[in-house]
Every structure is written in structure tokens, then in C-alpha cells.
Amino acid sequence: MSQRMQQGQPMIVMSEDSQRVKDRDAQDYNIRAARAVAEAVRSTLGPKGMDKMLVDSMGSVTITNDGVTILQEMDIDNPTAEMIVEVAETQEDEAGDGTTTAVAIAGELLKNAEDLLEQDIHPTAIIKGFHMAADQARTEIDAVATEIDTSDEDLLRKTAETSMTGKGAEVNKEHLAQLIVDAVSGVTVESDDGEHVVDLEFLNIETQTGRAVDQSDLLEGGIVDKDPVHDDMPTSVEDANILLLNDPIEVEETDVDTEVSVTDPDQLQKFLDREEKQLKDKVAHIVDTGADVVFCQKGIDDLAQHYLAKEGILAVRRAKKSDLEFLSEVVNAAIVSDLESSTADDLGFGDVTRDEDDELFYVEGEDAHGVTLLLRGSTEHVVDELERGVNDALDVVAQTVSDGRVLAGGGAIEVELASRLRDYADSVSGREQLAVEAFADSLELVPRVLAENAGLDSIDTLVDLRAAHEDGQVRAGLNVFSSEVEDTFEAGVVEPAHAKEQAVSSATEAANLVLKIDDIISAGDLSTDKGDDEEGAPGAGGMGGGMGGMGGMM
Numbered sequence: 001m002s003q004r005m006q007q008g009q010p011m012i013v014m015s016e017d018s019q020r021v022k023d024r025d026a027q028d029y030n031i032r033a034a035r036a037v038a039e040a041v042r043s044t045l046g047p048k049g050m051d052k053m054l055v056d057s058m059g060s061v062t063i064t065n066d067g068v069t070i071l072q073e074m075d076i077d078n079p080t081a082e083m084i085v086e087v088a089e090t091q092e093d094e095a096g097d098g099t100t101t102a103v104a105i106a107g108e109l110l111k112n113a114e115d116l117l118e119q120d121i122h123p124t125a126i127i128k129g130f131h132m133a134a135d136q137a138r139t140e141i142d143a144v145a146t147e148i149d150t151s152d153e154d155l156l157r158k159t160a161e162t163s164m165t166g167k168g169a170e171v172n173k174e175h176l177a178q179l180i181v182d183a184v185s186g187v188t189v190e191s192d193d194g195e196h197v198v199d200l201e202f203l204n205i206e207t208q209t210g211r212a213v214d215q216s217d218l219l220e221g222g223i224v225d226k227d228p229v230h231d232d233m234p235t236s237v238e239d240a241n242i243l244l245l246n247d248p249i250e251v252e253e254t255d256v257d258t259e260v261s262v263t264d265p266d267q268l269q270k271f272l273d274r275e276e277k278q279l280k281d282k283v284a285h286i287v288d289t290g291a292d293v294v295f296c297q298k299g300i301d302d303l304a305q306h307y308l309a310k311e312g313i314l315a316v317r318r319a320k321k322s323d324l325e326f327l328s329e330v331v332n333a334a335i336v337s338d339l340e341s342s343t344a345d346d347l348g349f350g351d352v353t354r355d356e357d358d359e360l361f362y363v364e365g366e367d368a369h370g371v372t373l374l375l376r377g378s379t380e381h382v383v384d385e386l387e388r389g390v391n392d393a394l395d396v397v398a399q400t401v402s403d404g405r406v407l408a409g410g411g412a413i414e415v416e417l418a419s420r421l422r423d424y425a426d427s428v429s430g431r432e433q434l435a436v437e438a439f440a441d442s443l444e445l446v447p448r449v450l451a452e453n454a455g456l457d458s459i460d461t462l463v464d465l466r467a468a469h470e471d472g473q474v475r476a477g478l479n480v481f482s483s484e485v486e487d488t489f490e491a492g493v494v495e496p497a498h499a500k501e502q503a504v505s506s507a508t509e510a511a512n513l514v515l516k517i518d519d520i521i522s523a524g525d526l527s528t529d530k531g532d533d534e535e536g537a538p539g540a541g542g543m544g545g546g547m548g549g550m551g552g553m554m
């Protein structure tokens, strides 16, 4: 690129290596990068979607179907592609589910925008049209959504099952769906004005390997997966005063560099006595507060363990920080970071029960609430993917309980929205009308991909779906288990409305962000060689090496 200043033109001073791409080339480049990301997750969408295996640079393996996890693990190093990853992250934060959908729609919006750009339609018109369509889509989602009785457990279970279908959690989805619904109800309170407020802060997920998924369980209170520090300690304490300690019960080193030069045996004895006294004092202080149980996040000296056992106090060391934080909710205790200044007021109250089979403690609180979902699976990989699936389903149920609006899944809502947006487009003038239509087409990607991933003909499916909706069947979707176009709501494929609204919003924002860019100035090398064809976009669908290729684009 020429660095020479031209008369009367502003100059951007860039290094030799830097590159600049403008206008259509810039748009082209960005759209290809964004679409490559969307293509990479498409094949995981829906119940029949496949999983991805991600291997990081350290060789550790993640096997997942979860959109946001795939994108985060993919080690993408392309700024445009990263914007699409952000769509998934926003969706995950705001809705907890629907990440693949959001990213896939964003990719399709850009694909259809590219066609419009080729017809010389200005990006501004496309951006405006997309924006209008998204607004309208949200209005229509609300119009189509069904208000449910949020205490309808059967329906809540269905939303949980729909969310888990196709995930590692699917095998035991009935059992898990019940646990999830119970867990959410365990942390739901009714506010004064009758609203259901779900506080997932009071819900803790613990995982354990070595057992079958169907042995997953919901427990009142928290758990601590540790052993007592001393064999002579009690293992279960009812009505316990519980101290949560983030301070070691060890000898304090006054000065790191202190060297004890022992010149005679007396001196050594004195030194040891001093240490012993320190530990004795600490334990005496614990006894003074009235604690029966100590969960300590730090270490406990051997001698202190012995003293504690003598006092009949149950103590655990190196407890997890997150466990202490959760326990502080469950038993209503403060987390003490300076033992000397702790008082009886800091203690919590509850029952501590040892489960000898699982080698862990159950901690139940008296007045404070909190539940623990104990997820079990044979191996680490199983449990990890289980946890991701359950997390999504928890958010889905929590949202449904607090929001109360649900939709028919399996592409039903997307096809209905598309049809309504096409009607709406008629009222839109100018180039924006084409953008609204393109938006409608983009939404239909969802049923197309659901069909594709299930090995069905996506065109036939879409034709059937459109016909059903033309016919007024608002809830007609593809049920991939029966391979039929049917009322998916009746078939139990139910999704929260909020997640869909969010998917529409975040996909649109991302697409518009990409479309607004008409100039890329890069400090590094910007290779703009085009993929062979549309599907050949760099990095599309490829993992590992493929993504390296994507990084190479910049």
C-alpha cells in the first residue's frame, strides 16, 4: 500500500506491514469472517445436532454441544469473528440458552445482507431495515407467546426437557427436569406484589464423578466434599453452631526471615512452647465463640487438629471458597477472615450430616434457604457436559417462572415470525422493505438447520411449515423425533419467550455492527484472499486447524 502523501488528501500514517481494506471489500471480508463462525456451530443446533470436540493448546479436551462453550474454546483470533462470539456471550448472560440460535441467525442475516449489498443497496438501509424488523419481531413474539401458570410443573418440566434435548443431559432428562424444576422452586420466593422472584444465587451445583447420571440428586442446603481433619472428631453434628473461617489455624510466622539459632535446649523448648501456646489460644478462642463445627478455607496445623478433636469440634480444612460463600447463605453465617476478632454473632446455625458413602457433608440451614443440585456422572467429560446442559435448563426454567411466557419450539416461532414479518414488510417503504424481507428469510434458517441436522430434507420441511402457518397453525413446528410438522407445543417442545427475544436482539445487533464497518485498518497482515465459494469461507465449520486458518485471515 502506498504510503506517499497525495496532494490535499488526509494521510494515515501506517507502518510497512499495515494494511487497509475499504468499502465492499471490507464488508465482504467481515461478512465472511462472521459467517465462518456461524457455520462452525450450526451443525450442533437442535436435538439431533452433533457435538464438537475441542482440544486446547495444552491438549485438554472438551466435548460439547453448547454454542457459547464451543466459541469460547475455539481460540478465535479475528476481530470480526470475535464480535460474533460476543453475541453468544450476551445471549448466555441474558438468557442462558439459545446461544447457537443467536449466532446462526446472525450469520444468516449477514449472508442475506451480502445479497442486498450486491444489489447495490446501501448498508444504512439494510441496517435500518434489520432494526425495524427486529423491533417488529419482538412485538410479534409477545403477541404469539402463551402466558402460562408458572406453578404448572408439567409445563416447566417440558421447557427444561426441550432445553436439554440433544445435550449430554438428555439421557436422563425426565429425572433431571424434575430436579431442575424442584431446584428452581426451592429458590423462588413470591414478592409482595405476587411476582415470582427466582434467586439462583441460592442454588449451588456440585458435581461428582464415578456414578450414574440418574443418581443425581437435589439436596436442601449445601455440601462440603471434604473429610474431617482428625479421626477423633464427630462426623455429624445436629443443631450445630458453625464457624466459616477464611484464616489458617496455624502458627503465625512473625517474620519470614526469622532464623532461630538454637544455642541451648532450653531455648528450643521455649520456642516450641510459644508455638504450642499460639495454637492452643486459637482453639480456645474457637471454643469461646461456641462453635461446634469449623469449615476452614485455609490450613489447620496438626497440633490444632488434635486440640480441636479434644474439644469435640468437627473441623474441615481447605474447604472451597465457593462452598464457604454458599454455606454463608445456607446457615446464615459470616465468613470470618480474622479468627481473633470473631464472635458468636459470626456463627451460623444448622445440621451437619456426614454421608459416609460419598464421603461428604450435608449442611442444612435452619431459617436461611439454599439448595444444592448434586450432578453425578461416570467421568469428568460426562459431568462437564451434563453441567452445561443443566445450567441452560435451569436458566430456562427460572426465566419461565419469572416471565411466564412460552413459545412452541422446533422452528414454529421462527416460521410464524417470518410470515408476520413478510406481512409487515408490505407496510415498509423504500429499500428497507427488502431488508425486512431478508430478515424474515434469515429466521427460517432455524427450522432449515433443525431439519438438516436431523437428516431431513430442509426444503420440504420449510415448504410444509410455511403451508401450515399460512393455514393459521401458529404452533406448527418440526418435531425431529416424529419427523413430522406438527403442533410442537402439544408435543412438549416448549421454549421461553424471553430467550427468543434476546436471540433476535443480539443477532441483529451483531449483524448491524458488522455491516456498519466500511474501512478496516490493520496494523498486521490482512490477507484478503477469498474462499473458493460461499461454503469455503475461511475456517468455516473447521475446528483446530480450521480456526488457525481463520486467524490467518488477519
Ligand code: ADP
Residues within 6 Å of the ligand: 044, 045, 046, 047, 049, 066, 067, 097, 098, 099, 100, 101, 102, 162, 163, 165, 166, 408, 409, 410, 411, 446, 450, 478, 479, 480, 481, 493, 495
Ligand atoms: P441453542 O444453543 O440455540 O439453545 P440447541 O442446540 O439447544 O441450541 O437447540 C435449540 C433448538 O432446538 C430450539 O430451536 C428448539 O426449539 C429445538 N428443539 C428442541 N427440541 C426439539 C424437538 N423435539 N424437535 C425439534 N426441535 C427441537
Ligand code: MG
Residues within 6 Å of the ligand: 097, 098, 099, 163, 392
Ligand atoms: Mg439450547
